[in-house]
Amino acid sequence: MTAQMLDLIGVATGAILTIMVLTYLLDLKPLRAIYRLALHLFIGALLGYSFGIVIRDVLADILLRYLIATQPTMQMRAVIPLLLGIFLLAKAIPRKAFIGTFSVASLIGVGTAVALGGALLGTLIPQTEATVQALSPTSGNGIDGVAIVLGTVCTLMAFTLIGQKRTGPPALGGRLIQLVRFIGRIFLLVAFGVAFAGTITASLSIFIGRMDYLIEVFERLYFFFVGG
Amino acid sequence: MCGAMNPVGNVYCDKCRARLMPMVSDPETPEETQPPEVSSIKGLSLPTIPLDERAQTEASPEAGEFADDDDWLSQFRDGDVDMDEGPLVEEDDEAEEVDDWLSQLRDTAPDDSAMGEAEHPVQESEDDWLSQLRAPEPPEAIERPDTFDTDDDWLSQLRDTAPDDSVIGEPEHIVEESEDDWLSQLRAPGPPEAIEISDISDADDTDDDWLSQLRGETLEETISPAVPTSETAPDEFELEEDAIPDWLQELTPEPGVPGVEAPEAAAPWEEAALDEAAWEPEAEPGAVPDWLQELAPETGVPEPAAPWEEAALDEAAWEPEAEPGGVPDWLQELAPETGVPEPGVPEAPHPPFAEKIETDLFDETPDWLQELALEEEEPPILPSEVAAPVETEPEIEAGALPDWLTGLKAEVAPDEVLAAEPSAIETLVHGEIPAWVKDMQPRREEAPEEVLETEGLLQGLRGVIAPSEVIEQLQPSKRPLHIKADEATLSRAQLLQDLVMSAIEPPKPQPYKAQLQDVSVGERSLRWLIALALIVVTLGTLMFPALLPAIPSPTLSPSAPYDTIQNLNAGETVLLVFEYGPAESDEMDAIAQALVRHLLDRAVDLSIATTRPEGVAVAARLMKDMTADYTLIGYRPGGVTGIAQILREAQPTPQLLVILTARPGVLRWWVEQTYLEGAGHPPPIVAGLSAALEPFAGPYLAASPAQLAGSLIGLSQAAAYERHQGIEGDATRRLNALAVGHVMIVVLILGGAIPYAIVGRRRRKEQ
Numbered sequence: 001m002t003a004q005m006l007d008l009i010g011v012a013t014g015a016i017l018t019i020m021v022l023t024y025l026l027d028l029k030p031l032r033a034i035y036r037l038a039l040h041l042f043i044g045a046l047l048g049y050s051f052g053i054v055i056r057d058v059l060a061d062i063l064l065r066y067l068i069a070t071q072p073t074m075q076m077r078a079v080i081p082l083l084l085g086i087f088l089l090a091k092a093i094p095r096k097a098f099i100g101t102f103s104v105a106s107l108i109g110v111g112t113a114v115a116l117g118g119a120l121l122g123t124l125i126p127q128t129e130a131t132v133q134a135l136s137p138t139s140g141n142g143i144d145g146v147a148i149v150l151g152t153v154c155t156l157m158a159f160t161l162i163g164q165k166r167t168g169p170p171a172l173g174g175r176l177i178q179l180v181r182f183i184g185r186i187f188l189l190v191a192f193g194v195a196f197a198g199t200i201t202a203s204l205s206i207f208i209g210r211m212d213y214l215i216e217v218f219e220r221l222y223f224f225f226v227g228g
Numbered sequence: 229m230c231g232a233m234n235p236v237g238n239v240y241c242d243k244c245r246a247r248l249m250p251m252v253s254d255p256e257t258p259e260e261t262q263p264p265e266v267s268s269i270k271g272l273s274l275p276t277i278p279l280d281e282r283a284q285t286e287a288s289p290e291a292g293e294f295a296d297d298d299d300w301l302s303q304f305r306d307g308d309v310d311m312d313e314g315p316l317v318e319e320d321d322e323a324e325e326v327d328d329w330l331s332q333l334r335d336t337a338p339d340d341s342a343m344g345e346a347e348h349p350v351q352e353s354e355d356d357w358l359s360q361l362r363a364p365e366p367p368e369a370i371e372r373p374d375t376f377d378t379d380d381d382w383l384s385q386l387r388d389t390a391p392d393d394s395v396i397g398e399p400e401h402i403v404e405e406s407e408d409d410w411l412s413q414l415r416a417p418g419p420p421e422a423i424e425i426s427d428i429s430d431a432d433d434t435d436d437d438w439l440s441q442l443r444g445e446t447l448e449e450t451i452s453p454a455v456p457t458s459e460t461a462p463d464e465f466e467l468e469e470d471a472i473p474d475w476l477q478e479l480t481p482e483p484g485v486p487g488v489e490a491p492e493a494a495a496p497w498e499e500a501a502l503d504e505a506a507w508e509p510e511a512e513p514g515a516v517p518d519w520l521q522e523l524a525p526e527t528g529v530p531e532p533a534a535p536w537e538e539a540a541l542d543e544a545a546w547e548p549e550a551e552p553g554g555v556p557d558w559l560q561e562l563a564p565e566t567g568v569p570e571p572g573v574p575e576a577p578h579p580p581f582a583e584k585i586e587t588d589l590f591d592e593t594p595d596w597l598q599e600l601a602l603e604e605e606e607p608p609i610l611p612s613e614v615a616a617p618v619e620t621e622p623e624i625e626a627g628a629l630p631d632w633l634t635g636l637k638a639e640v641a642p643d644e645v646l647a648a649e650p651s652a653i654e655t656l657v658h659g660e661i662p663a664w665v666k667d668m669q670p671r672r673e674e675a676p677e678e679v680l681e682t683e684g685l686l687q688g689l690r691g692v693i694a695p696s697e698v699i700e701q702l703q704p705s706k707r708p709l710h711i712k713a714d715e716a717t718l719s720r721a722q723l724l725q726d727l728v729m730s731a732i733e734p735p736k737p738q739p740y741k742a743q744l745q746d747v748s749v750g751e752r753s754l755r756w757l758i759a760l761a762l763i764v765v766t767l768g769t770l771m772f773p774a775l776l777p778a779i780p781s782p783t784l785s786p787s788a789p790y791d792t793i794q795n796l797n798a799g800e801t802v803l804l805v806f807e808y809g810p811a812e813s814d815e816m817d818a819i820a821q822a823l824v825r826h827l828l829d830r831a832v833d834l835s836i837a838t839t840r841p842e843g844v845a846v847a848a849r850l851m852k853d854m855t856a857d858y859t860l861i862g863y864r865p866g867g868v869t870g871i872a873q874i875l876r877e878a879q880p881t882p883q884l885l886v887i888l889t890a891r892p893g894v895l896r897w898w899v900e901q902t903y904l905e906g907a908g909h910p911p912p913i914v915a916g917l918s919a920a921l922e923p924f925a926g927p928y929l930a931a932s933p934a935q936l937a938g939s940l941i942g943l944s945q946a947a948a949y950e951r952h953q954g955i956e957g958d959a960t961r962r963l964n965a966l967a968v969g970h971v972m973i974v975v976l977i978l979g980g981a982i983p984y985a986i987v988g989r990r991r992r993k994e995q
Contacts, residue, residue, distance in 0.1 A: 025755065025756070025759035026756065026759075027752055027755060046809075049841065049842065049845060050841035050842065053841040053844050053845075053862075053863050054841065054863070054865070057844070057862035057863040057864075058863070058864075058865060061862060107866075110869055111866070111867060111869050114868050114869050114872050114901070114904075115897070117904055118868065118872075118897065118900030118901045118903070118904045119896075121900065121903050121904050122899050122900025122901065122902070122903035122904055122935070123896060123899070123900055126903070126931050126935055127927055127931060129931075129932075130927070130930065130931035130932050133932050134932075144930075148930065191923055194922065194923045195920065195923045195924075198918070198919045198920040198921065198922045198923060198942070200973060201919035201920070201942055201943075201944075201966070202890065202918045202919040202920040202942070204762075204966060204969045204970065204973065205814065205815040205818075205918075205919060205942065205943040205962070205966060206811075206812065206814040206815050207762065207766060207814075207969070208766050208770070208814070208943075208962045208965045208966055208969060209813075209814020209815060209817070209818070209958075209962065210814055211766045211767055211770055211965070212770050212814075212958070212961070212965075213814070215767065215770055215771060
């Protein structure tokens with residue numbers, strides 16, 4: 001069996017699986033089973049591949065490299081995560097699950113700390129500065145700068161959850177807040193619309209890519225079996 | 229001792245009645261004649277000394293005054309030392325200079341400290357009448373084969389059986405001064421009998437022979453042969469009838485009577501002591517028994533209680549006021565026979581003692597006792613022997629016992645002694661429990677059967693209260709509520725009540741037929757129509773691109789990273805991050821190809837990393853298709869921490885960071901961590917993003933300074949990038965299909981929205 005043959009089999013299998021997934025569009029009972037079968041195959045293949053990648057890139061590459069290192073600091077960098085990982089396996093045993101609590105706590109704690117630091121320095125502060133600078137005459141944003149500031153403030157005000165009395169007409173401040181909230185909701189709707197459009201575009205792009213793939217496979221099969 | 233384990237604080241062994249703590253009397257309180265409060269009576273045990281009181285008495289400096297103790301008395305006392313305190317040695321601190329029989333008298337006291345205190349008031353008056361009392365009695369010589377003892381066997385044995393000997397120290401010391409007078413009077417009439425003592429060199433002038441013999445006998449008996457553990461009988465000796473005083477001859481048992489064992493002889497006193505008769509603090513004249521009172525007038529001494537009387541009364545009956553009638557029967561019966569109060573008679577049985585005699589102790593003892601002690605050649609007794617159970621009774625030669633003691637022995641068998649002790653308790657007056665106390669007495673009721681839990685957390689436990697029982701106990705209040713509620717409130721309350729009372733049922737999956745029934749045929753047909761339209765348009769555009777009219781080519785966006793990549797120099801490192809999987813590869817591959825192709829044109833070094841396992845496969849396939857060389861950093865787990873690790877380990881520091889992702893969170897993480905790790909000078913970031921991420925990338929692109937150096941978003945920008953590069957790739961080829969697809973989607977939206985708006989408006993009017 002040649003490599004071309006193997007490649008063709010792989011491509012054909014991919015095409016079949018693609019069609020199996022597309023059967024979801026027809027929404028028929030027998031085809032639904034086919035769709036579910038394709039889903040299971042994808043999930044299983046993804047997990048198996050991921051497991052292999054973890055063994056190769058994490059355990060074999062990082063862990064062993066650190067363990068066989070001559071420097072104790074390097075070894076410690078491998079031993080501590082290894083112990084935490086072993087403890088984490090205890091989560092599979094209900095009676096011994098508490099052993100893995102420290103590992104989970106470490107994961108959550110370290111992850112949260114890293115994420116918070118990054119969010120503060122990478123998003124909040126730069127974006128706040130950018131919003132403030134948008135109104136600066138030197139920024140040259142003009143109307144865009146006003147729109148940025150207005151959109152930011154109104155969008156944030158849209159999440160104002162201050163209650164108010166129903167009795168009587170709202171005061172001037174209440175009316176102003178309602179107006180700002182309304183404008184903020186408009187910005188949100190536009191943002192959601194853009195995001196939805198982008199999602200549709202992305203999905204359509206993927207769909208087009210799948211159709212292009214099917215065409216390619218059929219062309220190869222055609223030329224392989226029929227020739228041309 | 230039996231060796232049984234006893235609770236901490238027990239002075240006497242609960243099993244064998246052996247004393248567990250050495251006893252020391254308190255010499256500082258001689259004036260007190262009141263007996264100490266007896267805490268409690270444990271079975272047949274005698275009152276005990278609190279440990280703290282004992283410690284005080286031991287620490288008392290006056291204890292040194294008793295250093296001049298007789299040998300045999302030291303041995304006598306040492307026998308009470310607990311085995312836990314090591315081998316028995318002479319107690320140097322406890323000096324006793326009292327006669328044997330007096331100490332024996334006190335040995336039977338139920339409480340040491342009380343006994344010691346009770347004898348003090350008597351000491352001043354005891355000499356006269358005692359001397360008169362004893363004067364007419366000629367001391368008898370005692371034939372003694374091998375020993376230098378001057379005491380009677382029976383007396384020593386009696387002494388041995390005393391249950392408590394710690395009382396000896398203090399009282400004996402007091403009586404010591406007055407000892408010689410009456411003894412001399414007592415011994416004077418009788419010629420000293422020949423004593424078969426070989427090595428007595430310096431006999432005390434103040435001591436008579438018979439008394440020396442008596443003491444010697446006692447000493448010998450207490451030293452070695454009478455050791456309770458030794459099964460050998462004590463040295464037997466015969467008393468010459470001539471050497472025994474009359475009153476002693478009357479007491480002398482007849483030949484052939486078996487030896488009386490000390491504990492047995494003491495049994496009556498023990499029983500009497502347990503009668504709980506009140507203790508007499510001070511022996512008043514009226515407390516002296518009749519037979520003693522008969523003796524007392526002869527002396528012409530007005531009558532405080534004689535020491536032995538007091539001791540006898542103390543031990544026999546602890547009466548608050550010992551009147552003549554309160555004397556025990558056995559004493560009254562004995563009195564006429566003996567005619568003379570015998571010092572050793574009332575002594576309680578005492579376990580025999582034996583120990584090694586230290587020579588230095590002789591220096592502190594009287595001369596006559598030292599002489600007697602010099603003759604002693606008995607081997608030292610091992611502590612183990614001393615610690616033997618008290619029940620081992622030495623056999624006493626029949627002739628060494630007085631009649632009355634022999635009779636006592638015959639009457640009271642060893643077993644009967646123990647049997648008689650409970651009887652003594654039985655003689656106690658049983659108090660009646662008040663009715664109200666009886667009402668508080670717990671009554672045994674039929675306990676309900678305890679059910680064994682078979683499941684749950686309490687599995688294996690019995691008697692668990694069922695939750696239903698607890699719940700049922702909470703009866704709702706029957707008191708009417710006076711609350712004014714409108715109908716709306718009541719309806720809401722009823723709704724809440726229904727929700728609470730309704731059983732919670734897990735949602736059941738809807739069967740497929742029901743799902744089909746929910747979807748109408750028209751709705752399903754509409755789905756098929758939309759799908760068919762998209763498939764046909766897409767396939768037609770892809771398969772027959774020439775059929776479509778010319779579409780204006782997209783222009784490169786100002787935010788495109790073309791200039792950024794173009795400014796890279798050859799050999800610089802670019803970190804290429806593949807953060808998408810196969811599901812997004814149909815879109816992202818086109819974008820990635822455009823960027824990677826440009827990077828390859830710039831001849832930069834590519835390092836590939838990812839935080840998604842499938843990203844490795846996607847990257848490998850893409851780089852393989854583009855025949856590009858790269859350095860694979862690989863997969864790093866941990867999400868945001870993995871990103872931080874990749875940025876920290878990237879060597880050399882990348883000049884450009886290209887992020888290819890279709891997820892907004894991943895883009896934000898990479899931007900944030902790049903700023904965090906870059907410490908204010910992060911490398912430029914170029915993002916190749918899915919079309920869905922355009923709104924999320926906008927803020928980073930619009931920031932000043934821009935956090936993203938450029939972005940290539942969606943298939944259209946990828947096509948524009950290719951066109952700008954002069955290449956027609958997948959993005960360009962698919963762009964027509966994308967445009968047609970967008971048109972089709974718009975048509976479908978309009979085709980669906982217009983009918984829905986018309987029908988919906990009609991329905992709203994109908995409603």
